[in-house]
Amino acid sequence: MTEESLEGLDGTWSDEAEWAEFDEVSAPEDAAPPVPQPVLAVVGRPNVGKSTLVNRLLGRREAVVQDTPGVTRDRVAYDALWNGRRFTVVDTGGWEPDAKGLMASVAAQAELAMHTADAVLLVVDARVGATETEEAVARVLRRSKRPVLLAANKVDDQRGDADVHSLWSLGLGEPMPISALHGRGSGDLLDAVLAAFPETPREVFGASGGPRRVALVGKPNVGKSSLLNKLTGEERSVVHDVAGTTVDPVDSLVELDGEVWRFVDTAGLRKRVKTASGTEYYASLRTKAAIEAAEVAIVLIDGSEPLSEQDLRVITMVVEAGRALVIAYNKWDLVDDDRRRQLEKEIDRELVRVRWAERVNVSAKTGRAVAKLAPTLRTALDSWDTRVPTGRLNGWLSELVAANPPPVRGGRQPKILFATQAQTRPPTFVLFTTGFLEAGYRRFLERKLRETFGFVGSPVRISVRVRERKAAKGGRR
Structure with a gap:
C-alpha cells in the first residue's frame, strides 16, 4: 500500500496517534456543544x-x-x-x-x-x-x-x-x-x-430559555436610542440631537414577533478605542464589552448619508468578536431614489466582506419595517448555532477539493487531509493539511461553505493546522 493511499479525505491515516489528535478537535455529531467557562x-x-x-x-x-x-x-x-x-x-x-x-x-x-x-x-x-x-x-x-x-x-x-x-x-x-x-x-x-463553581456555568446563551441578547451599535447620532424607544414603546433611552447622548449601555426587554429579546443600547463609537479619551474612552470600552456579551448585534447605519469609516469600524468590531450580525439602514424615510442607487454602490464597494450579513431598511421615526428585525435576528442566530456533521463536511470537502485543488505553494501542492467543525457561536472549522493554504483559497472555501450550508448572518472562521509529512518508518515507501 502506498503512502498516498494512507492520507486523504477518505478517512484513512497511517498513524493512530494523529487520529487521536483529530478526535480532540472534532466532536461527534451527537455530542453536546463545548461547555462554557465558569x-x-x-x-x-x-x-x-x-x-x-x-x-x-x-x-x-x-x-x-x-x-x-x-x-x-x-x-x-x-x-x-x-x-x-x-x-x-x-x-x-x-x-x-x-x-x-x-x-x-x-x-x-x-x-x-x-x-x-x-x-x-x-x-x-x-x-x-x-x-x-x-x-x-x-x-x-x-x-x-x-x-x-x-x-x-x-x-x-x-x-x-x-x-x-x-x-x-x-x-x-x-x-x-x-x-x-x-x-x-x-x-x-x-x-x-x-x-x-457549579458543575456547569449558569449563564449559557439560549439554554435556559431566557431572552437572547442583542447589542444595538453604531456611530453617534444614527438613531440607536430612537429605535430602541420605538421598539419598547416608551422613552427608554434619552434622545437628543446632540451626538453622543448615550454613554452607558441601556438594557431593555423588547417583545418582537411574539418573542422577548434583551436589547442593549450602546454609546456611539466615534473614534478608535485606543485614541479616545476621557468619558468617550470608557464609553467605547463599555460598547465593546456589550458586543462581546451579546449574541447578535444590530449595526445601525444612517441610510441618508454616505457610509463612513466609523460604520465600517463598528461592523469590523462585531465580526472580530464573532457575533451574529444584522445591518439596519435607518432613516429610510429620508432616502430617495438617487440616494438608494448610490447606497447600493457603496454597499457593493465597501461591504463586500460582509455580504453574508442580513440587511433591513428601517425608520426609527416612523416605525417602518421594524417588525422585520425579529425574523432577521432569528436567521442570524440560527446560523450562529449551526453545526455541520463531520461526515457530511468531509464528503462535501472531498468533492470540492477534487474539482478545485489548493494552489501550489513552494513547489508543492498542499493536501487537505481532514476537516471538522470545532465549535459553533460562531461556526469555526479546522482543516488539517500538509501545507499552508493561501488566504484567497480560504476565502474560496468560506464562500463555498456558505453556498452549501447557509450561515446567513453569521461570521465563519476557518483555521488551518499544517501537518508536516513524517519520514518513512523502517524504510517503508
Whole structure:
C-alpha cells in the first residue's frame, strides 16, 4: 500500500496517534456543544487591591494597577487556568452603593458582573476592616444565589492574621487571609474558587430559555436610542440631537414577533478605542464589552448619508468578536431614489466582506419595517448555532477539493487531509493539511461553505493546522 493511499479525505491515516489528535478537535455529531467557562466576579470598594489580586490569580500582569483609587472603571474579563481547569475572571471597578456620576456607572457595572457570574469574590482590606460599604455589599451578596468567597487582602505576614477575624461579622463565611502583592494564600484561594463553581456555568446563551441578547451599535447620532424607544414603546433611552447622548449601555426587554429579546443600547463609537479619551474612552470600552456579551448585534447605519469609516469600524468590531450580525439602514424615510442607487454602490464597494450579513431598511421615526428585525435576528442566530456533521463536511470537502485543488505553494501542492467543525457561536472549522493554504483559497472555501450550508448572518472562521509529512518508518515507501 502506498503512502498516498494512507492520507486523504477518505478517512484513512497511517498513524493512530494523529487520529487521536483529530478526535480532540472534532466532536461527534451527537455530542453536546463545548461547555462554557465558569465566571468569577472580583468585587469590592475602591483601592482594596482587586486588580492586583486579579493579576495574581491569572499568574500574569493583565489588569492595570495604580495607587490611585478608581483606576478600573469597567468590568474586564480575563481567561485563567488553575489545576487544569479554565475559568474567566472579571475585574470590576470599585463599588460604592451611594456613588454619583461616573462612579455610579462603575458601580452598576460591578453589580451587573455579580449578577452574571457563577461565583463572587469579595475583596476587603484587612488592615481597614469591614466598612459601611462592605456591609452594604455583604447584604446584597447574602441575598444572591451565587457562591460568595471573602478575601481579606493585604495580610502580608502572620502578624496580620489577627485583623482577619473581625470580618466574620459580614456573614459571608470564613474570610481567607491573602496578600495579592506577595502571593500569600493565593493557591488556597484558587482551590476554594474552583470548589465554589457549579458543575456547569449558569449563564449559557439560549439554554435556559431566557431572552437572547442583542447589542444595538453604531456611530453617534444614527438613531440607536430612537429605535430602541420605538421598539419598547416608551422613552427608554434619552434622545437628543446632540451626538453622543448615550454613554452607558441601556438594557431593555423588547417583545418582537411574539418573542422577548434583551436589547442593549450602546454609546456611539466615534473614534478608535485606543485614541479616545476621557468619558468617550470608557464609553467605547463599555460598547465593546456589550458586543462581546451579546449574541447578535444590530449595526445601525444612517441610510441618508454616505457610509463612513466609523460604520465600517463598528461592523469590523462585531465580526472580530464573532457575533451574529444584522445591518439596519435607518432613516429610510429620508432616502430617495438617487440616494438608494448610490447606497447600493457603496454597499457593493465597501461591504463586500460582509455580504453574508442580513440587511433591513428601517425608520426609527416612523416605525417602518421594524417588525422585520425579529425574523432577521432569528436567521442570524440560527446560523450562529449551526453545526455541520463531520461526515457530511468531509464528503462535501472531498468533492470540492477534487474539482478545485489548493494552489501550489513552494513547489508543492498542499493536501487537505481532514476537516471538522470545532465549535459553533460562531461556526469555526479546522482543516488539517500538509501545507499552508493561501488566504484567497480560504476565502474560496468560506464562500463555498456558505453556498452549501447557509450561515446567513453569521461570521465563519476557518483555521488551518499544517501537518508536516513524517519520514518513512523502517524504510517503508
